[in-house]
Amino acid sequence: MAEESAATFELTLNGERQIVDNAPTTTTLLDHLRQSGFVGTKEGCAEGDCGACTVAISAEDAGGEGQYQAVNSCLLPLAAAADRHIITVEGIARSELHPVQKAMVDGGGSQCGYCTPGFIMSLFAAYYAGNVDDRALEGNLCRCTGYLPIRRAAASLGRPAEDDPFTVTLDGLSPRLPERTYRYDGQAFFRPADLRSALQLLQTYPKATLIAGATDLGVEINKHRRRFATLISLEAVKELQGVTETDGHLRIGAAVPLSHLESVCQGIFPALDEMLRWFAARQIRNRATLGGNLGTASPIGDLSPVLLALDAEVEVAGPAGGRRIDIASFFTDYRQTALEPGEIIVGIHIPKTPPPGTARRISRSYKVGKRGTDDISIVAAAFTVDLDEGGTVVQARLAYGGVAATPVRAEGVEAFLTGKEWTLETVSEAKTQLFEAFTPLSDLRGSAGYRRLLSGNLLEKFYQETRTEADR
Ligand SMILES: Cc1cc2nc3c(=O)[nH]c(=O)nc-3n(C[C@H](O)[C@H](O)[C@H](O)COP(=O)(O)OP(=O)(O)OC[C@H]3O[C@@H](n4cnc5c(N)ncnc54)[C@H](O)[C@@H]3O)c2cc1C
Numbered sequence: 001m002a003e004e005s006a007a008t009f010e011l012t013l014n015g016e017r018q019i020v021d022n023a024p025t026t027t028t029l030l031d032h033l034r035q036s037g038f039v040g041t042k043e044g045c046a047e048g049d050c051g052a053c054t055v056a057i058s059a060e061d062a063g064g065e066g067q068y069q070a071v072n073s074c075l076l077p078l079a080a081a082a083d084r085h086i087i088t089v090e091g092i093a094r095s096e097l098h099p100v101q102k103a104m105v106d107g108g109g110s111q112c113g114y115c116t117p118g119f120i121m122s123l124f125a126a127y128y129a130g131n132v133d134d135r136a137l138e139g140n141l142c143r144c145t146g147y148l149p150i151r152r153a154a155a156s157l158g159r160p161a162e163d164d165p166f167t168v169t170l171d172g173l174s175p176r177l178p179e180r181t182y183r184y185d186g187q188a189f190f191r192p193a194d195l196r197s198a199l200q201l202l203q204t205y206p207k208a209t210l211i212a213g214a215t216d217l218g219v220e221i222n223k224h225r226r227r228f229a230t231l232i233s234l235e236a237v238k239e240l241q242g243v244t245e246t247d248g249h250l251r252i253g254a255a256v257p258l259s260h261l262e263s264v265c266q267g268i269f270p271a272l273d274e275m276l277r278w279f280a281a282r283q284i285r286n287r288a289t290l291g292g293n294l295g296t297a298s299p300i301g302d303l304s305p306v307l308l309a310l311d312a313e314v315e316v317a318g319p320a321g322g323r324r325i326d327i328a329s330f331f332t333d334y335r336q337t338a339l340e341p342g343e344i345i346v347g348i349h350i351p352k353t354p355p356p357g358t359a360r361r362i363s364r365s366y367k368v369g370k371r372g373t374d375d376i377s378i379v380a381a382a383f384t385v386d387l388d389e390g391g392t393v394v395q396a397r398l399a400y401g402g403v404a405a406t407p408v409r410a411e412g413v414e415a416f417l418t419g420k421e422w423t424l425e426t427v428s429e430a431k432t433q434l435f436e437a438f439t440p441l442s443d444l445r446g447s448a449g450y451r452r453l454l455s456g457n458l459l460e461k462f463y464q465e466t467r468t469e470a471d472r
């Protein structure tokens with residue numbers, strides 16, 4: 001990889017080129033902005049929850065075109081912003097207010113000014129992406145004006161004009177990220193463009209940390225003050241991008257942002273659609289990846305139960321070559337995976353065809369948290385039940401997060417269901433078995449007993465909600 005300009009990198013801030021040459025790799029974009037005088041962008045929680053720090057960055061949309069995306073600048077390491085165009089609230093008004101600002105003023109959507117810049121930037125990105133809806137605002141908290149005037153302001157927005165300066169700029173932006181090396185005071189940030197280079201870097205720096213969307217690592221950096229000597233960004237690695245169909249499987253690149261999956265995979269796997277619906281908020285989904293969700297090996301990672309219920313395989317690459325790991329054996333212990341040193345998750349393969357003998361497949365996912373959006377699961381569950389013509393279970397997959405040290409399937413109960421008629425009676429017996437299947441922990445979010453109850457109750461909910469599909 002090119003090292004010539006390793007002491008500096010460039011970004012464009014509100015249309016002005018900036019050269020960064022004096023910042024640790026783990027400085028956040030938010031800190032950099034505020035230190036550079038762009039104090040309109042606020043810090044609230046510093047962990048991705050409140051949206052006060054929202055800015056728009058140039059990025060690829062699911063079709064590879066340039067787009068503005070709302071992101072939490074408190075989570076984004078500055079080096080990950082290299083070569084991007086960043087727009088803050090200071091950069092959007094011209095001789096008059098930007099249409100988004102005007103809508104908020106006219107609608108009375110602003111009071112304290114602390115949360116407002118974040119709302120404005122979320123709406124700004126959605127205005128140009130053509131997806132202004134409630135979901136555009138789910139990652140922004142307001143504690144004083146209330147959401148009604150803000151929602152009214154959003155609803156009053158039209159579409160940008162063709163000669164809108166931001167539409168014009170977007171047309172001129174190259175969304176592809178080039179490879180990049182940045183070094184500062186013993187720290188290094190590498191952004192290779194292909195898998196071979198990424199694997200080589202991992203050989204050279206065996207203690208390096210892989211970084212994708214940084215929605216998890218950003219919290220480590222901010223809240224837990226962790227520092228990383230060497231970061232290898234996977235954002236530009238082409239083998240980790242794209243969603244393709246191969247031999248009856250859907251292959252999802254490990255570094256594809258979840259917001260792309262929402263549109264590209266829509267309607268293929270209902271369990272995935274539903275879980276993405278409740279996954280964090282748009283700013284996080286614009287950055288978070290499937291590879292990162294598996295990489296954390298969190299017992300409450302929401303996408304793991306979905307992948308377990310769909311019998312996915314994890315494609316990995318390392319010094320010894322490539323291999324596929326059955327997701328059921330991917331999580332080996334609390335926050336441990338089957339990845340060998342030097343290995344990277346490259347993609348996730350989800351079979352599209354149910355096992356032989358299946359006449360109907362029913363599949364759904366559920367997330368129980370303390371609030372609807374932008375919350376951590378108490379229990380997440382994903383179920384796939386394949387039925388034959390007569391309504392007998394050919395294969396069942398019952399997968400959970402939040403009930404054990406790893407995401408886990410209830411294999412004993414799956415075996416019990418196989419060959420049984422899919423009836424309320426069968427499900428009731430399965431519920432009883434599920435109550436004994438796991439030994440979850442009690443914590444601030446929920447007691448062990450509540451989690452055990454949920455594991456069975458969610459199965460019954462699944463049965464009731466999908467009855468008409470199962471009978472079809
Ligand atoms: C406000 C907020 C809300 C959240 N809500 C949810 C939620 O609703 N549900 C949920 O499940 N999670 C949630 N998360 C956690 C986080 O967003 C997810 O785990 C996300 O999928 C991580 O992806 P990332 O690309 O950002 O990973 P990163 O932060 O970049 O990396 C996470 C870990 O994975 C490793 N890694 C990344 N890519 C790879 C790869 N290709 N191969 C091997 N290792 C890799 C990294 O080294 C690191 O250890 C939330 C986080 C925040 C801050």
Ligand code: FES
Nearest residue numbers: 044045046051074
């Ligand atoms: S400061 Fe709260 S999301 Fe960034």
Ligand code: FES
Nearest residue numbers: 111112142143144
């Ligand atoms: S107007 Fe600031 S918290 Fe809502």
